[in-house]
Amino acid sequence: MTTTKALVLFSGGQDSTVCLGWALDRFDRVETIGFDYGQRHRVELEARAEVLKRISGLKAVWRGRLADDHTVELPELGRISETSLTRDAEIIMTASGLPSTFVPGRNLIFLTYAAAVAYRRGITSLIGGMCETDYSGYPDCRNVALDSMEQALGLGMERVFKIETPMMFLSKAGTWKLAHQLGSHALVELIIEHTHTCYMGDRSKRFSWGYGCGDCPACDLRAKGYEEWRADAN
Numbered sequence: 063m064t065t066t067k068a069l070v071l072f073s074g075g076q077d078s079t080v081c082l083g084w085a086l087d088r089f090d091r092v093e094t095i096g097f098d099y100g101q102r103h104r105v106e107l108e109a110r111a112e113v114l115k116r117i118s119g120l121k122a123v124w125r126g127r128l129a130d131d132h133t134v135e136l137p138e139l140g141r142i143s144e145t146s147l148t149r150d151a152e153i154i155m156t157a158s159g160l161p162s163t164f165v166p167g168r169n170l171i172f173l174t175y176a177a178a179v180a181y182r183r184g185i186t187s188l189i190g191g192m193c194e195t196d197y198s199g200y201p202d203c204r205n206v207a208l209d210s211m212e213q214a215l216g217l218g219m220e221r222v223f224k225i226e227t228p229m230m231f232l233s234k235a236g237t238w239k240l241a242h243q244l245g246s247h248a249l250v251e252l253i254i255e256h257t258h259t260c261y262m263g264d265r266s267k268r269f270s271w272g273y274g275c276g277d278c279p280a281c282d283l284r285a286k287g288y289e290e291w292r293a294d295a296n
Contacts, residue, residue: 065090065091066088066089066090066091066187067089067090067091067092067093067183067184067185067186067187068085068088068089068091068092068093068185068187068188068189068226069092069093069094069095069176069179069180069183069185069187069188069189070082070085070092070093070094070095070189070190071095071096071172071173071176071188071189071190071191072094072095072096072110072113072114072131073096073097073106073110073191074096074106074107074108074109074110074111074112074113074257074258075106075109075191075257075258075259076237076241076253076257076259076272076284077191077193077229077237077259078110078190078191079113079117079241079249079252079253079257080191080228080229080237080240080241080244080249080253081189081190081191081228081229082094082113082117082189083117083120083124083241083244083245083249084189084228084240084244085189086117086118086121086123086124086127086128087123087124087244089127089187090127091127091129092127092128092129093129093130093131093132093183093185094110094114094128094130094131094132095131095132095133095134095175095176095179096110096131096132096133096134097133097134097135097136097172097175098133098134098135098136098137099135099136099137099139099140099168100136100137100139100140100141101140104263105258105263105265106258106259106263108258109256109257109258112256113252113256113257114128114131116252116256117249117252120245120248120249120252121245130183132179134175134179136171136175139167139168139171143166143168167202168202169190169192169200169202169203169207169208169211170202170207170211172190173188173190173208173211173215173225174215176188177215177219177223180223181219181221186221186222186223186224187223187224187226188223188224188225188226189226189227189228190208190225190226190227191227191228191229192204192208192227192229192230193227193229193230193231193232193237194230194231195230195231195232195233195236205227205230205231208225208227208230209225211225212224212225228240233287233290234283234284234286234287234288234290234291235286235287235288235290235291235294236287236291237287238250238287238288238291238292239291239294239295241253242291242295253272254270254271254272255272257272258272258273258274259272259274259280259281259284260273260274260275260278260280260281261275261278261279261280261281262274262275262277262278269285270288270289270292271284271285271287271288271289272284
């Protein structure tokens with residue numbers, strides 16, 4: 063019997079945690095990869111370790127499927143990007159129409175490194191939490207960009223890779239709903255208590271949807287999605 067394998071781009075945030083649960087439901091062996099690129103919200107690196115420690119205990123089948131974690135250091139990405147996600151600067155909308163939190167090429171670079179690791183590990187499925195519905199407008203989160211990246215990786219490595227994005231067309235409320243479908247109340251609570259999304263790296267304030275500053279775009283999306291999901295669920 064062939065063992066199905068996947069590599070999840072796992073940051074320690076809400077979306078990538080839901081992706082991890084999604085992959086654990088579908089693949090026999092699931093590995094994870096994270097990136098340290100000088101992000102302002104470095105606390106997410108601590109969050110990812112905590113989530114990885116806890117998520118396998120939510121389902122017996124998940125415990126047997128969660129495998130190796132890989133971390134890649136990319137300090138030059140933070141240095142050359144000079145965005146408000148990689149330095150202490152105000153989050154604003156820039157003249158290009160993109161928020162100043164946009165790190166040019168970030169997802170494309172992440173996927174290239176992930177594919178390189180996957181190539182060595184005999185993995186062809188790359189799982190990411192990119193979404194073009196409720197998102198910050200980043201062009202490298204769009205389905206068309208990822209379809210193109212999938213083709214480029216295949217051509218450049220002469221191996222067929224499949225980039226799977228389970229939340230590409232979901233609203234943030236839909237992401238909360240999917241989390242509940244995958245792991246019931248336990249996964250939702252894990253996301254609330256232990257994942258990190260806030261761009262400011264603030265874990266001093268706890269809200270019904272989790273920890274954060276409560277004001278940045280990431281917190282705003284997460285909060286609105288949670289409130290909408292809870293309203294629909296009641």
